[in-house]
Amino acid sequence: MTKTLLEDVKKIFKSTTGTPFLIPTTGTGAWESALTNTLSPGDRVVSFLIGQFSLLWIDQQQRLNFNVDVIESEWGQGANLEVLASKLAADTAHTIKAICIVHNETATGVTNNLAAVRKILDYYRHPALFLVDGVSSICALDFRMDEWGIDVALTGSQKALSLPTGMGIVCASPKALEASKTAKSVRVFFDWKDYLKFYKLGTFWPYTPSIQLLYGLRTALDLIFEEGLDNVIARHGRLAKATRLAVEAWGLKNCTQKEEWYSDTVTAVVVPPYIDSSEIVRRGWKRYNLSLGLGLNKVAGKVFRIGHLGNLNELQLLGCLAGVEMILKDVGYPVKLGSGVAAACAYLQNNIPMIPSRI
Ligand SMILES: Cc1ncc(COP(=O)(O)O)c(C=O)c1O
Incomplete structure (x- = not known):
């Protein structure tokens, strides 16, 4: 073995x-x-x-x-x-x-x-x-x-x-x-x-x-x-793109300053100064059973992280994005429920390939 x-x-x-x-x-x-x-x-x-x-x-x-x-x-x-x-x-x-x-x-x-x-x-x-x-x-x-x-x-x-x-x-x-x-x-x-x-x-x-x-x-x-390693990598590309589109639809910023550095495995989302990002993570855990990542060290309280790597599919990610929208509303951020999910769906619906073994 x-x-x-x-x-x-x-x-x-x-x-x-x-x-x-x-x-x-x-x-x-x-x-x-x-x-x-x-x-x-x-x-x-x-x-x-x-x-x-x-x-x-x-x-x-x-x-x-x-x-x-x-x-x-x-x-x-x-x-x-x-x-x-x-x-x-x-x-x-x-x-x-x-x-x-x-x-x-x-x-x-x-x-x-x-x-x-x-x-x-x-x-x-x-x-x-x-x-x-x-x-x-x-x-x-x-x-x-x-x-x-x-x-x-x-x-x-x-x-x-x-x-x-x-x-x-x-x-x-x-x-x-x-x-x-x-x-x-x-x-x-x-x-x-x-x-x-x-x-x-x-x-x-x-x-x-x-x-x-x-x-x-x-x-x-x-x-x-x-699945095929290259297909796994392509799936991570889709999950990340869908997440970034949702963040944009929420009117929030990616912590990553330039597109060339965008990560396809984790997205750190910057929150407005009047919100403590740790509260978003706490809410996710306590109310929706959702694990988000805390902002660490220099970006503590300023960002929360959505991890989108590993054995994760597009529909699971959409559940997470829906959860984030509800949490954002909970903490007083003016988000339109469904806005990020809709942006992610519109992209995914055009880009998810057929599952090769089921064609
Ligand atoms: C990029 C990177 N390197 C190293 C580590 C440290 O790994 P570990 O916590 O398994 O010791 C981590 C943990 O999250 C990581 O994200």
């Missing part, structure tokens, strides 16, 4: 050359696995700060004693790639050992352009490792590990795979595996070397695996492959 899982899981990264690790951990542990296996204390890494999850990853990088060169953007904006280009241009001595980027910043609903990062690295012929957090993107957004020359990509079981929390899924390129041979960061539980030893033996596990999550992963992958 593990052998076929390791083969199949590479498909969600769009990688044939990567080596996957299924680790009993969360996204945070997957971060640590990516960093400690490829880098040494004191190494200079460039990291983008655009929201709460990139902030937490940077905090981990600093606590692991890397020399973190932070490129900060306003929350709601994507990674500033012009600053990256200038840093790489100036770094002719190749002191930068890795670029760390969160593909989809779950706190603000911002998706970064990974192909553009690769282009910049190639333009300056810079050998830095390219480390990507794909926690809220992999299996939901277009993600091409091999084509974009990503060295370590990672996700967690609880996001687009729709599993319970508890498995970190990490995929390492041949270059990352090579780097792990000399990386000096202390690592024990997360050491890829132990996994690789057992992969060779064909017994696969250096410690007790989370067997229930392996069965879950098998089922999640089967469901995704049955």
Whole structure:
């Protein structure tokens, strides 16, 4: 079972050359696995700060004693790639050992352009490792590990795979595996070397695996492959577009400042200053049994988040949008009931394809 899982899981990264690790951990542990296996204390890494999850990853990088060169953007904006280009241009001595980027910043609903990062690295012929957090993107957004020359990509079981929390899924390129041979960061539980030893033996596990999550992963992958990964990605595109149309119809703003950064897995909705967005989330939970996401840190009280990733279909999303409309009315926002749902329906009715297995 593990052998076929390791083969199949590479498909969600769009990688044939990567080596996957299924680790009993969360996204945070997957971060640590990516960093400690490829880098040494004191190494200079460039990291983008655009929201709460990139902030937490940077905090981990600093606590692991890397020399973190932070490129900060306003929350709601994507990674500033012009600053990256200038840093790489100036770094002719190749002191930068890795670029760390969160593909989809779950706190603000911002998706970064990974192909553009690769282009910049190639333009300056810079050998830095390219480390990507794909926690809220992999299996939901277009993600091409091999084509974009990503060295370590990672996700967690609880996001687009729709599993319970508890498995970190990490995929390492041949270059990352090579780097792990000399990386000096202390690592024990997360050491890829132990996994690789057992992969060779064909017994696969250096410690007790989370067997229930392996069965879950098998089922999640089967469901995704049955629908077709590209169809899964297209479905996320539709869910996101429908959500954005509803937000527009309500007269509210997307936290994401430019269309090029719009996330197809989560939409952060900005509320007017006279409304506390946390009250919207509380109401959703207490009155309508609807789970919305809170605004985190800098955007606390200012945004609420609609998650639209994983095993979710269009009609389920419409239920959520209807719920949000009622909550908005409850908290005193002048919304016309049905306005967002109608905008979403008008779009979906023209764009939902037939279910291939039922034609
Ligand atoms: C983009 C991103 N990275 C990392 C994490 C951290 O993952 P975990 O909470 O599983 O440790 C999250 C959690 O939501 C996330 O959204």
